[in-house]
Amino acid sequence: MRILIIEDDREAAAYLVRALREAGHVVEHAADGAEGFHLADTRDFDVLVVDRMLPERDGLSVISGLRQKGDPTPALILSALGQVDDRVTGLRAGGDDYLTKPYAISELLARVEVLGRRRLGAKEVETVYRVGDLELDRLSHEVKRAGKTIVLQPREFRLLEYLMKNAGQVVTRTMLLENVWDYHFDPQTNVIDVHISRLRSKIEREAGPPLLHTVRGSGYIMRAGA
Incomplete structure (x- = not known):
């Protein structure tokens, strides 16, 4: 919660x-x-x-x-x-x-x-988010893709939860800093890039098509398909 x-x-x-x-x-x-x-x-x-x-x-x-x-x-x-x-x-x-x-x-x-x-x-809050064959359960903190469990660290889970909650919409770096890291300033580090890279490698390893897309100059978007 x-x-x-x-x-x-x-x-x-x-x-x-x-x-x-x-x-x-x-x-x-x-x-x-x-x-x-x-x-x-x-x-x-x-x-x-x-x-x-x-x-x-x-x-x-x-x-x-x-x-x-x-x-x-x-x-x-x-x-x-x-x-x-x-x-x-x-x-x-x-x-x-x-x-x-x-x-x-x-x-x-x-x-x-x-x-x-x-x-x-x-x-009737949505407790399970789905994008394509990727599923995140907010209550059990379980993440699965195509039925296979994916183990995430707490910050990775929170990052994925926020991205999936806003699936289909561009999520900016500022939005991620405020809602995932609780920063209200730019820390001038590559912390977002590092976590996005780790998260992408976990949810897309040996899986289907990419779900986490980079929108150059804007941020990121979760969606099934190109």
Whole structure:
């Protein structure tokens, strides 16, 4: 799943990011409410994990603002305020679950997974992408071509997932830097070229016609056929 953590405590956030990534999720982090609202409003996530007390914009305001814009993404609220009235206020602001600090990471992971299943069941999100005979399962993280399993590293999987999600459309280098590497600047390296080359060698080795095409001067496109 794609998860956004909105948490201003950088040590706590780093721990959450690491734990969720180790569980196989794709995770982004925002350090304040304004940045978190912008990311949640402009990108597609399966679950939001939102601290209640945040600089710039508090967590409940972030969630209620998203609800007002029609965004139904499930949100788990984290807070040191654990009284009944506090939890009720959080849920009425648009939260889907409420977890009081300190918490066990195992419980947080379980709650995130429950919210993710609820999201997939309610939205009918496309969980399997297909381009030609290439298939990527977002939930199991399995990639197959012509029925044969292809083993990818986490970054390669995320790169392929984004390309296949946008199959038939040109994906620019800037789009890849922002959505796969979480860079909002040009690192002036050949990191994209290296990963594209590795990915292409894996998905097209001993397989059928090319599926990952370079569009000179623009970027890349996933499609079956020339």
